[in-house]
Amino acid sequence: MRNLIKTVKQIGRLSAPYWIRSEDRAKAWLLILADVALMVLVVMANVRYNKWFLDWTNAFMLSNYALWKQQLVLFLAIAAALTLSAGLKAYIEGWLTVSWRNWMTSRYLDDWMNNHNHYRLQITGNSTDNPDQRIQEDINLFITNFITYTLQLIQQIIMFAIFLMILWDLSSAIPLFLGGTDWSFPGYFIVIALVWAFLTTFIVHKVGRRLVKLNYNQQRYEADFRFSLVRVRENSEQISLLRGEDVEHESLMVRLGDVIANTFRVVSRMMKTLLWNTGLSMLNGLVISVLLGPSYFAGSIPGGYGAIMQISQAFQTVLTAFTFFQTSYVGLATWKAVINRLSDFLDSSRHSEEILANSEINITKHALDEIRVDRLDANLPTGQLQISAKDMVIKHGEKVLVKGKTGAGKTTLFRVIADIWPFGQGSLRMPEDKKIMVLPQQPYLPIGRLVDAICYPEPAEKYSRPAIEQALRDVDLEKFVPRLDEVAHWNHLLSGGEQQRVAVARALLYNPDYLFFDEATASMDEPSEEVLYTMLLDRMKDATIVSIGHRSSLQKFHDRTIVAEQQPGGTYRFVEEQAALKY
Structure with missing residues (x-):
């Protein structure tokens, strides 16, 4: 019961x-009401179809x-009504699906992109695999499953309510002979x-x-396999x-092996489920026939064989409503896995936002044209201290080189300044x-x-074509x-050096007041790098x-150099190069 309540929530x-x-809620409600109206038409047609069984059989x-x-x-009139209703319902439900998907996808993209959530979900090693x-x-x-199962359930409830009354009336008129004794009572069919x-x-x-768990894992394994294939395609040159x-x-076959192994587990469990499901469903029609057989052969059923057909169809309809979850179990299990995955995504997004809200790195704006790091202790996502800095100032127009060993946390310092790294404590003031x-x-x-790649993230229309062409030159x-x-x-298509040149062209167009290079020219040869820096110092004198x-x-x-100096315990502290020489 707790699992059912959790699923409903x-x-x-x-x-x-x-x-x-949502802004589409009025349209959505109109569509669902139109669908329910057609559903009522289907139910009424089925009610009349039930009565038709009696008259059609008796005619013979x-x-x-x-x-x-x-x-x-x-019959032709009933068939026409059911056929037309089915076509219109499919169109309405398709329209509703597209509208809802557009809104819901936009909302999830907002959650994913908001405040750099997509970045934090990646670096924290969050359990949300393959958000794409x-x-x-x-x-x-x-x-798709929500609309299908919800509308099916509503239809089953409506048909159940109507056919329940039919079965109640039939229970009063038809005896239940078992062992020569009438065991009937009001509503015994129900x-x-x-x-x-x-x-x-x-x-x-x-x-x-x-x-449920097997389908959840299946989607994860399939996504991992697909992602691995994409990685090979994107890194084909390096692999070659x-x-x-x-x-x-071999690595791809291991991923595929996970898919295949879990597929066999799913298929095995589905086979067992469907064996029981199908076998029990086949017995549905036999149950009422076995119960009514003695009364029919004793001539105690008014209406004869036609009544048997009517009772059987009404009983089957009510039984279908009662066994909705049983007959839809495999599909509902797959849907439950999807529900769990989307719920996990929302939980992870909320957790990521909590990390940001609880961050103790305080970045404020001030009137001075300088970046001031009063104090900083930046951690890894695990909580382990990585870098520290104190009373570090980067003034307007300065040209500063940051040096240190690979893995010394130089990029982490840039991430903190860019306000995308929430892990740690400290106080920074930005101009x-x-x-x-x-x-x-x-x-x-x-x-x-x-042209869009060069101007990213700004629209290309923001810059004149001559300015873009000059940046490339x-x-x-x-x-x-x-x-x-x-x-x-x-x-x-572009080499590593050419891609970095495009990024520099992007910076020339954007013309920032503060430009940070995170080894952004490392793929160039030294002469090319020197030419590029000479050009930058000429074009961006005040930056x-x-x-x-x-x-x-x-x-x-x-003009000056800041060094990442290793400290006891494996952490690094950023100091001026002159100060580092004293140690």
């Missing part, structure tokens, strides 16, 4: 925002040709259906309950150069109304036009000027430039 948490707070039993023709016309799959696939599966439904549902649940195809093939830009060692170039990429409107995967670098040739382009 999860469904409410995932679905309620769309139906209560009585050899009544006129009644037969009348019932044939009635949850947004692209799981949302669609959740909505009680039999309820007991049988409870028994079959309990059995199917006991057999199939592991499907290292002759790593055999290693990658008000100043533009800050950080260029990483591996630039991000979105798939699309080259300044970074020695003039040959790409004719290709500015070409659509491509530029991370694959503050802070560079992380290991080459001694960078020293001449900077």
Whole structure:
């Protein structure tokens, strides 16, 4: 029962925002009401269809040709109503699915992108695996199954309510002979259906309950395998150069092995579940026939064989409503796995926001044109201290070089200044109304036009075409000027050095007041790097430039040097180079 309550709460948490707070809620309610109206039409047609069984069968039993023709016309009318309703319902439900998916995907993307959640989810090693799959696939599966099962349940409830009255009336008129004794009582058909439904549902649940966890794992293994394939495609050159195809093939087969092994577990559990499910469903029709057989052969059923057909159809309808969860168990188990994955995504996003809200790194704005680190102890996501700094000031127009061993936390310092690293304690003051830009060692170039990649994240229309072309010339990429409107995967087409040049061109266009280079020229040869820095110092005389670098040739382009000095315990402290020499 606790699991059922938890599931209902999860469904409410995932679905309620769309139906209560979204701007599409009025349209959504109109669509669902139209669908329910068609559902009522279907139910009424089925009620009349139940009565039709009695008259159609009796037409044959009585050899009544006129009644037969009348019932044939009635059947065509019922069939037309059911067919038209099915088509319209499919269209309405498809429209609702698209509208809901658009809104829900936008909301999840907001949660993922808000306040750098996507970055924190990655660096904290959060249990939310493959968020891309949850947004692209799981949302669609959740909505499709929600609409399908909710509307099916509503339809079953409506049909149950109507056919319940029919069965109640029939229970009063038809005896239940077992062992020569009439065991009938008011509503006995309903009680039999309820007991049988409870028994079959309990059995199917006991057999199939592991499907929820198995389906959850299946989606995770499939996503891991797909992600590994994408990684191979994106790093194909490096793999080819290292002759790593055999290693990658073996690694991919291990991932596929997880998929196959779990698939067999799913198939095995589904086979057992479906064996019981199908077998018990086959017995549904036999139950009422066995119970009514003695009364029919004793001639105690008014209406004869036609009444038997009507009772059987009504009993089956009520039983279908009672056994809704049993007959839909496999699909519901898959849906439950999707619900768990989307709920985990929301929980992880909330946890990420809590990490940010509870961060003890306080970054404020001040009127001075300088970056001041009063004190800083930045931790790894695990809580272990990584770097520290105190009374560090970077003033307007300075050119500062940051040096230190690989893994000394130089990039972490830039992340803290960029306000994307919440782990640690400290106080920093940033200049008000100043533009800050950080260029990483591996630039991000979105798939699309080259001009959009250069101007990212600003729209290309923000800059004039001559300015964009000049920025390319300044970074020695003039040959790409004719290709500015070409659509491509530029991370694959450009070399590492060319990608870094594009990033510098981006900085020239953005013209920040504070520009941070995180080894952003490391893929260039030293002469090219020198030419680029000379150009930057000429174009951005008033900008503050802070560079992380290991080459001694960078020293001449900077006024001062900050060193990451190793401390006892493996942590690092940022100090001025002159101060470091004293130790």
